[in-house]
Amino acid sequence: MTPAFATIPGTAPLRLVVVGAGVMGRHWMRIVSETPAAQLVGVVDLDTEAAAQAAAASGADVISGASLTAVAAETGADAVIDVTAPQAHRAVNVEALRAGLPVLCEKPIAPTVAETMALVAAAELTGQLLMTSQSRRYYPALARLKGMAATLGDIGIVTTEFFKAPHFGGFRDEMDDPLLVDMAIHAFDVARYLLGAEATSVDCRSFNPSWSWYRGDAAASADFAFDGGARYVYTGSWCSPGLETSWNGTWRISGENGTAAWDGEGEPVSDPAVVPADGPVTARSEIAGALDEFVRALRTGGIPSGEVHSNIHTIAMVEGAVRSARTGHRVALDGVLENAYTAALADERDADLRGVLASWGSAGDAVARLR
Template identity: 55%
Template sequence: MTHRTIPCGPGNPLRVVVVGAGAMGQNWLTAVTDEPGTELVGIADLDLDVARRSAAGLGRPDLPVGADAVALAADTDAQALVNVTVPAAHHPVTATALFAGLPVLGEKPVADTLGRALSLAAASEVTGELFMVSQSRRWNRQLFALRGMLEELGAIGTLTTEFFTSPHFGGFREEMAYPLLIDMAIHTFDSARFLLGAEPVSAYCQAYNPPWSWFSGDAAASAVFEMEGGARYVYNGSWCSPGAETSWNGAWRASGEKGSALWDGDNEPVLVADIRPAERPRSPYEGVGGALRVFAESLRTGSTPMGEVHENTMSLAMVEAAVLSARTGQRVLLDDVLDQARAAALREETRSDVRAALAGWPSIRGVLASRHQAPPAAAPA
C-alpha cells in the first residue's frame, strides 16, 4: 500500500502536534524538539494545565495547546500527529486524525484490542495516510546487530527470551488480569518477529502469579510460539522476580544450525559459532528519536517503514493469542485469533468505508504480510 507523501526535511521540517503530555509524552516532546526534520507546533491533552506546563518546560510557554488534537492541528497548520495517549484512546484519536488527513506516529500498542487495530489498518488504507507504530524497543542498535548474527546461523531452531524484573508500579498495572503479557510482553514478542523475520502460527501459554506477588493478576508467564518456517520462540518472564534481574530488553539466546547467538539486552550481542561473520554496518536508528526520524523519512519518500500499522499488528495478535491460551489452557492458532478480531471489528466499526475494506480482505494474514519490508538500511558506524 502506498501512502501520501509530504515534502519535508531538515530545511523544511515536518510540523507535528504531540497528543498526550504525560510521562511518555515528555520523551516524545523532547524527541520532536531535538529532531532537525520535525518541528513541534502544538501540544494536545485533555488536561490543558498539563499541556501548558509541558510547553513551559520546553522553554516555549507560548506554544499552542488544546484538548482537541485535530482542531489544534488545523489551527497550527500541523502536518502530522504523534499519538502518546493511553491505549484506550489510540483508536479514536488515530482514526479521527487519519480521516482529517493527518498521518500518525503512535505509541504501542497499535490499539487496545486486536479488532480495533485491524480497523486502524483498514482506515489507513481508506484514507491513504501513513500510520506507523513506534514500538521503540525494536529501534535498538544491539537488536539490529543480533538480527545480523541470526542471519549467519542458517536455520534457527529456537529463540528464547528470559525476562525477570520486580517493578513496583502502583496504579492500573497492579490491578490488571495479565499485566506482564498485556503491558510488557509485546516488546519482546515484537522483537522476536523482527529477529526471526517470521510470523507466529500458534501459541501455548501458561500465566500465573507467585504467592508473594504484589500484583492482583498473573504477573508471570511462560509461552511457546510456533513460527512460520518451524522455529519456536519461547518466552519466560516475571514482573515479581527480585534478585539477578535481567535487562528490561530481556536476555536472549538464538540456537541455529551453525551455532548460537547471545544478547544480555544491554551490551553487544555475542556470536558463538565457528564461522567468520560478515562485516555489517551499524543501524543509524535508535529509540524514540530513531522511530521519529524514520516516520518523517517515510512521509518524504513514500517508503513503507518498519512498524507500519499492518506490519505491527501481528505483535498485538501474539499478545491476544497468549492471553487466550492462558485463559483456556489450550494451544491457540493465530489465524483463529485474527478471524475473531475481524469479526469484532466489523461489529464495532461505525464507518461503512472501513467496514467494506475489512470485509474485502481475502486473507487477514496475507493483507498484513503484504505490507512488510526489510529493515531500514544501516549506515556506517
C-alpha cells in the first residue's frame, strides 16, 4: 500500500510549532529560522518558563505555552516538529495528528516497534503525514555513494565502522543500550537507504568495555541479512578514544563489479572509478535536509524517506539487534514485527486506533501494508 496524506497547497512559508524547548529544540528553531519555506510561530514545553525563554531567544514573534493544541490553534500552525524525549513521542504525535497537523519527529519516532505501529495507525486514521528525521540520510556525499553503489552490480557486503568517545552525561550514560538505540539507528537506516532493501534478520553481540563511562553496553557488532542476499555488518563503540571515525562512521560497499567507500566526511571513492548516476541529492545536510524534505512532501504529496510506514523497518532493526544481543541468537525481523503487532493490538486503549490496527488483519498483512 502506498501511504497517502493531506498536502498543504500554496507558497507561503509553513507555520511551524516546535514541541520541546531543550538544547535540540532550540537547534531546530534555528534551522527553521534559516529556512525560507518555513516560519516558527510557536514553542511548546511542559516547562513554560523554558518555552517562553526559547520563544524570546528566537527573535521572532513566537507564542509559547504548555499545550500543543492551544498553541497550534492560537498561531494557526500548519505543522509540528516534535523534539521531545522518545518516551513522549507517541502522545505528542497523536495529539498533533488528531488536531489535523502533520508532524516531523526526531528519531527514534518511538521507543519500540509496537508503539511505532500505533503511530502508523494514527497517521492512517487522520490522513496526516508523520515523518521522522533520520537526519544522517541527508548528505550530498551519501547520495553520491548510493549512486556509485548502483554501478557495482550485485552487492555482497556493506560495512560500517564507528568509533567515538563522547562524554555526554545525562540520559545516555544511564541507557541500557546507548550505542544501539541512540546512535547505531542512524547507520542502520542509512544501510536501508544504500541497499534499497529491508533487513530480514540480525545476529548481534554487545558489551561494555571495562573503562566505559556508560552504564549500559557502549560497544556492539551486528550482522544483518537483507532481502536480495546482501549482508550489512556494523561494528562500533562509543567509548573508543584515539583515531576516532567521523560521526557518520566509515563505509565500504563491496559488489560484483568493484568497491565504493566513504569516510563519512569527504567525498566517496570507488574502484574502478566511476561517475555515479544522477540520484537524489539534498542541498542541505542533517536536520536541515530533513526539514526540506518534510516541506517538499507536504507541498507535493511525494513520500518522504522518513515516512512512518517505511521507518518502522529501521526501528525493527534496532529492536532486533537489542534482542539478539540479549539472547545470544540470530533474530528474524519478521518475528519482531509480528510480536510488535500482537502487542500493539493488545495494548491499544484508543478504540479508533485499535480499529485501524485490527483492520490490517494479521502481522503478515501489516508488514505488506507497511512496505
